[in-house]
Amino acid sequence: MPGGDISDLDKNRVLAQWLEWQLRQVRNRIRELEVQELKDKRRAEQARAGQRWKIQPQRSNVAALLHRGDCSLYSSEMGFLDREEAIIALAEPDIEACQICKPETGLVQT
Structure with a gap:
């Protein structure tokens, strides 16, 4: 290396190291964005589930239960x-509303 x-x-080695660093940064950002996208998707699915209902079938002497779509019970x-369909289900004598998620809230005007 005459004259310093x-x-x-050496230039290409330094360039390769810098490009590898950049690639790591981009890959980290991609992972962050994928995590955020997954969280957003789950949040949207949960919000959508809150606008739906489900029926837990009747078991032996326990009546069938109407739940909100996002009820974890x-x-x-x-x-x-x-x-x-949820309004119709609530009118059925053999279907009761879940006492935890209260699926009738906002469903039936009183």
């Missing part, structure tokens, strides 16, 4: 009801 000049090899990924 940096060789092409009864987990079901299928058979969601819309608002009209």
Whole structure:
């Protein structure tokens, strides 16, 4: 290295290190964005579930229960009801409202 000049090899090594650092930064940002996107998606699904209802089938001497879609007492990924169907279900004598999630709140005008 006459005159203190940096060789092409050294320049390219430094450039490679810098590009690798940049790539790590971009990959970290991608991971952050993926996590945020997943959180947003879960939040939207939970909000949507709050606008749906589900029926827990009757068991032996316990009446069937109507739950909000986001009620954690009864987990079901299928058979969601819309608002009209939930109103009809509440009118049935053998279906009761869950005392925890209170699915009738805002559903039936009193």
